[in-house]
Amino acid sequence: MSIAVLETPEPHFIPGYTGYCPQYLYRVGDTYGSLTHKLLLDPTITRSENLVLSDRTMDDYQVLRPPHKDLDIVKARFREGDPLYQHPMMAGYEGFIPRANKVLGQTFSVAAAEGLSEFFKSQMKYRHAAKQLQRTSQLQDGRYCPKSLEDKQLIKSQFRLPLLDVRPEQVAVTRDMPVTEPALQPPRQGYSPYFSDCDDPEKYLKGGFGGHVPFGFSRFGESNQPYTNSALCDFTNNYRMRMSTEWAPVSIIRPDPPLQIQATEIYPKHMGLLPGYLGHVPGQILRFGKTFGNDSQDAKRWLRGDFRV
Template sequence: MDNSMTPEPHLVPGYTGHCPENRDRVGKTYGRQTHTLLIDPCSNHAPELILAPIDAKPDNKDYPTQSELKILHDRKEFVDPVYQHPIIPGYAGFVPNMFKQTGKRYVAAATAGVAQHETLMQLYRCEKRTLRHRDLLESGRGLFEHKWNERLLPQSTYRAPLLPVTRICKGNKDEKCPPTTEKLCYSKFTTPHFLDDDDADKFIIKGYAAHIPMAMTRFGEPSKVLTHNALCSFSDYMYKKKRDSWCCGQDLTTPAIKCPPVGHFIIYHNNHGMHPTYAGHVPGHNYKFGRSFEKTTYHAKRWLEVHQDLTVLPEIAKLDLEY
């Protein structure tokens, strides 16, 4: 700073560049602090005031190279490209390998990223063509020419499937094992829905909060027995409905196929009435009075059978039938 033209050199507040040792000094304003640092001979100053000379020639890093431009030109002839040179700065879309380019302008960085991506794709396409050519030669449908590149192809000495050769060669005898009747070994990851019906572990433990199929209409039984019967009904029902297209984990050779218990899906029973806490609809319940809920809901479908041909309301018809 001996030949400085400014009598009191300092940096203007708002300057976003680098000032050596500025972040290690406190207690003064920005102007006074930078003035002290600029004239302090003990500070680590750069040898020049302007680090980048103005008359320097532009570096090749800021411009796409000829090889990169050739790769993009060949890519344009090969496919319908999305990225064409020059890629305009401000493009907000994805540019491959853009994050790997540092210290370059946007055009140079984008061109280099696309060129690297296309070089990798050319390598993959070459490997794919090589594998296809090798498979064609090994299958016997291709014409093998004794060229250097074809002689370097890794070839196998066998064909699939393997064929029996001479008796001298030893091989594994193909034994047909008869079907066993032993119990299948289930792992701890096997769901209880698809276990055998006679399996003691086919039940849902207490605290299971998910859906249990066909357990909604069951009540009056312990949790273990209720869930076991529900899962048995579910597996039998699914096994019957989708026998040909889907297996529930059971043996397809079992001849016995049980239908789902129809009694559990009946709402209105013929031998007893509804439960007093039942909040659903009961046919004819509004026209019955003087008896308990169980008596009035006994054989509720009988009311529908009697009044199915009526064209007026039941109170107008004045039917005197016992139902």
């Protein structure tokens, strides 16, 4: 048996391909390679005449990764005295490589070389900008003689280096003149707008607060600060009123039970039974709304005909 019989003829999609294949969902009973081969050659199926991947076997197109220019930059840096980074980087190196995480889909050595090249290019760019700024400062201070037309234009520039940090409202004031500024207030530790005074200017909730706003259900049509301020003021006033009235100490006057209770008495008259008592309590199943102790006090009154609640 020849090997050609065992191989799937071209063209076909490789098993594992997750792209679109026309009419594949409606065909069953064959392997993926054989089925896609039949679908690609079926003249009754509408499909594109171009391949999914471009065929580069017929031309001399070739992509080199990393480019020669990047390799030259990395090698030049190594020759200048940077022995840490060199090409090729060994796979498995666990140290830090600048810009290597931005290169995706490449081998370790290619990603390291391209990341290092980009990093070295940015370093040279910033170094050139710093030298240009220093040269401009020397030209304007007279420490460097202008040699070209560009140098002479830098001398006549209205912006002299080094630039001074001056605030807009202090343009006419000398830089060395002391300016008195109000002292900063210390931050308020443990500050809560819920329980602060109603005349406090900071009694409001910050914009974007997603928690509950007490007394805020009846307010609408206002911006965040006045809306939360009025709601918190109502909450504080209501809270303080309840503290002064409802939460005041309450004294309960009850008749004291007798000091001695007969051991043979099952239903005492002056006190209730202990919670968890499993015996019979007359009339208990017909009453509700009281605790077991209050309801079972003098339970025999139902047997005497006293049905008062």
